[in-house]
Each structure stands twice: as C-alpha cells, then as structure tokens.
Amino acid sequence: xxxxVKNLTKHFGNFVALxxxxxxxVEGELLALLGPSGSGKTTLLRMIAGLETVDETDSGEILFxxxxxxxxxxxxxxxxxxxxxxxxxxxxxxFENIAFGLRVKPKKQRLSNKxxxxxxxxxxxxxxxxxxxxxxxWQLSGGQRQRVALARALAVEPKVLLLDEPFGALDAKVRxxxxxxxxxxxxxxxxxxxxxxxxxxxxxxxANRIVVISKGKIEQIGTPQEVFHNPKNEFVINFxxxxxxxxxxxxxxxxxxxxxxxxxxEIVSFDDNESxxxxxxxxxxxxxxFVKVELTHINDEKRVVLVELSHYEFNxxxxxxxxxxxxxxxxxxxxxxGAGI
Ligand SMILES: Nc1ncnc2c1ncn2[C@@H]1O[C@H](COP(=O)(O)OP(=O)(O)OP(=O)(O)O)[C@@H](O)[C@H]1O
Numbered sequence: 001x002x003x004x005v006k007n008l009t010k011h012f013g014n015f016v017a018l019x020x021x022x023x024x025x026v027e028g029e030l031l032a033l034l035g036p037s038g039s040g041k042t043t044l045l046r047m048i049a050g051l052e053t054v055d056e057t058d059s060g061e062i063l064f065x066x067x068x069x070x071x072x073x074x075x076x077x078x079x080x081x082x083x084x085x086x087x088x089x090x091x092x093x094x095f096e097n098i099a100f101g102l103r104v105k106p107k108k109q110r111l112s113n114k115x116x117x118x119x120x121x122x123x124x125x126x127x128x129x130x131x132x133x134x135x136x137x138w139q140l141s142g143g144q145r146q147r148v149a150l151a152r153a154l155a156v157e158p159k160v161l162l163l164d165e166p167f168g169a170l171d172a173k174v175r176x177x178x179x180x181x182x183x184x185x186x187x188x189x190x191x192x193x194x195x196x197x198x199x200x201x202x203x204x205x206x207a208n209r210i211v212v213i214s215k216g217k218i219e220q221i222g223t224p225q226e227v228f229h230n231p232k233n234e235f236v237i238n239f240x241x242x243x244x245x246x247x248x249x250x251x252x253x254x255x256x257x258x259x260x261x262x263x264x265x266e267i268v269s270f271d272d273n274e275s276x277x278x279x280x281x282x283x284x285x286x287x288x289x290f291v292k293v294e295l296t297h298i299n300d301e302k303r304v305v306l307v308e309l310s311h312y313e314f315n316x317x318x319x320x321x322x323x324x325x326x327x328x329x330x331x332x333x334x335x336x337x338g339a340g341i
Contacts, residue, residue, distance in 0.1 A: 001064055001078070001159035001192045004049060008060030010043055010052065010216075015160045019216045021060070028050040030186050030193045032203035035213035041196040044213070045162050048194065049081065050074040064159075080153030080161045081309040082146070084168040094148050098123055101156040113304070123151040126185065143167075143174040154189070161186070161193040162293075168203070182312045196213050200240050204228060212236050234259065244305050246276065260329050262308040267293065267317060270325040275326025279305055281319055286311075298324065 003025040010018040016038045032174075033041040037117055046052040048062060050073050061068050087259040088097045090252070098120045102111055111119065124130045127147040137145055146166055153161060165317050166182075167175045183206045197203050203210045205214050212227060214236075220232040231237035234341040237259050244265065246258040270278050279295035291314040297303035305327060309317075 004063040006061050009058050013058045017216050028190045028305050029208040032207035032210045034193045034210050036205040039213045040216040045196050049079050050077050078159040080158035082149045082153050082163045084165040084167045093134050098151045098155050127151045142170050162315040163195045242306055264331045265307045266328050268328045270324050270326045273327040274328050277327050280325045281321050
C-alpha cells in the first residue's frame with residue numbers, strides 16, 4: 001500500500017500538534033518517524049490509522065493508494081497495529097491471541113477452523129515461537145509477548161503495519177535482537193510499515209527512510225545515510241548523535257559555526273600544523289566498540305570536546321588523562337545561521 005499525507009495540520013484545542021505535514025510512504029518500505037517526546041509522531045501515526053480525525057479546525061488529507069481515507073474508520077483501513085504496551089488477552093493462550101482477529105471476522109469472510117489453525121501455526125513459526133501455542137501471556141518474556149502481538153497484527157493480513165515504540169519497554173539486548181528480527185521479517189513480507197521511535201539508533205538500523213520530526217514539523221526526510229551524514233540543519237545533526245560545536249571568528253567580525261561528530265575528529269600531537277585546537281584529555285572511556293575521549297579546551301575548561309577513536313588508533317597514541325594534545329578535523333560541516341548546510 002502506498003500512503004500519501006498531504007498538507008496535514010492537526011490541532012488539539014489551540015495547540016498545533018502537526019503543521020503542514022507532506023509525506024509519501026512508498027509501497028513496501030519501512031519508514032521510521034523519529035523525534036523527541038511530544039514532537040507529534042504518535043499523533044501522525046494515529047491519524048494514518050484513523051484513530052484521530054481531521055477536525056473542522058484542521059486541514060489536509062491522507063490517501064491510501066490514491067484514495068482519500070478521511071471518512072473511513074480504523075476497521076476499514078486494513079491496518080495492523082502494535083503498541084509499546086500491547087495488551088494481549090490474559091485469559092487466552094498464545095494460539096488464541098493470534099487467532100483472535102480471524103475468529104471475529106464476519107461469517108462470510110471467516111476461515112474454517114482448520115484454515116485458522118494452519119495460519120496460526122505458520123505465524124508461530126514466523127515469530128519463532130512454535131511450541132509456545134498453549135502458553136498464556138504471563139508465561140512469556142516481554143520480547144516474546146511483543147512477537148505474539150506482531151503475529152496477532154499480521155494474522156488478518158493488513159496492507160499496512162503501524163508500530164508505536166513496539167520495543168520501548170524491553171531491555172537493550174532484547175531490543176537490539178528484536179529490531180534486527182523485525183527488519184528481516186518486514187523485508188520478507190514486503191508490508192508497508194511505519195515505526196514510531198525516539199531512539200535514533202533504532203531508526204538508523206531498521207528504516208529504509210527516516211522522517212525527523214520536531215514540534216509538529218518535518219525537519220528532514222531521507223535514508224539513514226542521508227540524515228546521518230548530510231543533516232539538513234542543526235536540529236537533525238544534534239538529534240542524531242553527539243556533536244561538537246566550534247566557532248571561528250572571521251576577519252569581518254562574523255562567526256562561522258562548525259558541527260563535527262566525535263568520530264570525525266582525530267587526536268594529534270599538540271604542535272600539529274592542522275590541529276584546530278589544543279586540548280587536555282579529561283576522561284577516557286574504554287568500554288564499548290569505540291574509545292570515547294573527553295577533552296577540554298586548553299584555555300577554557302568549560303569547552304568540552306568529544307572524540308571517538310577505534311581501539312587500534314587509541315592504543316597507537318598511548319593517551320593518558322592530563323595529556324595535552326591537538327585535535328584535527330577529518331571533516332568540517334559548516335552551518336550558516338538558520339540556512340542549513
Ligand atoms: N488528545 C490530545 N489532547 C491534547 N493534546 C494532545 C493529545 N494528544 C497529543 N497531544 C499533544 O500533542 C503533542 C504531540 O503528542 P504525540 O503523542 O504525538 O507526541 P510523540 O512525538 O508521539 O511523543 P512521545 O514520544 O512522548 O510519545 C504533545 O504535546 C501532546 O501533549
């Protein structure tokens with residue numbers, strides 16, 4: 001299913017939750033809506049689902065395969081939903097939870113018991129929980145429960161899958177495993193999917209495209225590579241990871257602003273010709289896939305610079321806390337005030 005959101009504005013009383021949203025969602029893609037808390041992600045998802053309506057004070061339309069769905073309620077939109085705290089039916093087994101949507105269909109469209117059994121068995125395999133059919137939700141881990149919720153949403157073969165922080169309540173390791181698994185599954189099924197998340201890493205890892213939202217407006221739409229490496233403005237670069245900000249006073253008195261990511265900096269000797277500043281090593285964090293080095297400007301303790309090095313590079317430099325070093329930029333990204341890159 002192809003989805004078009006055209007010039008959508010949504011108010012809650014006087015508050016503008018979404019402003020002039022234009023967005024095309026391509027058939028079969030996994031699109032992430034990424035933004036801080038309160039930016040309007042869930043509202044946009046709920047409007048696509050038909051859980052929020054375009055009221056008199058609002059404007060815009062939402063099209064599914066070219067057809068305006070404004071007057072269609074959620075039951076008529078062919079949508080599967082998974083929320084952060086998706087309440088499975090406690091008194092039903094895993095099997096019955098997944099079968100639920102199939103059983104409540106009108107008689108004419110309903111599959112036979114045998115067909116339902118075959119379908120649920122297939123879905124259980126898909127979510128890698130075969131053998132769990134007769135368990136109850138309270139006998140499952142959080143990650144297993146979310147997989148059941150996904151199977152339940154998929155059972156009725158929706159044309160669109162809407163996921164609102166589906167892994168938000170899970171711990172980091174389970175989250176990472178599940179999002180990889182989700183990506184593979186989504187690619188295999190080819191179902192148009194919209195994922196709401198405030199987790200940059202999650203969006204960068206699973207999405208085909210990311211929509212960065214702030215205060216009800218779209219800041220940038222692009223592939224993970226585009227939004228990470230070619231951020232359109234300061235909000236996007238700040239939101240998508242740590243960043244260092246440098247000012248450079250020009251001859252005419254104006255100031256250039258540079259934003260540089262920690263991995264785009266390298267540490268050199270303090271007298272290096274290409275060094276952009278001298279700094280003192282304040283803190284070294286060795287755990288993790290990179291070594292994170294925090295430095296402070298030699299003349300101003302308050303100016304902190306973050307550098308990420310590979311372990312190999314770090315070992316090579318033999319850095320210690322208190323060392324005075326130079327910092328060189330592998331890449332400079334300058335922003336004119338308010339004008340993007
Ligand atoms: N029914 C409502 N009535 C009034 N204000 C609302 C309503 N629903 C949402 N809002 C407001 O609209 C704004 C956007 O909310 P929304 O839930 O879309 O944000 P979000 O980006 O999904 O945030 P989070 O990540 O915290 O869930 C918030 O300021 C919220 O308080």
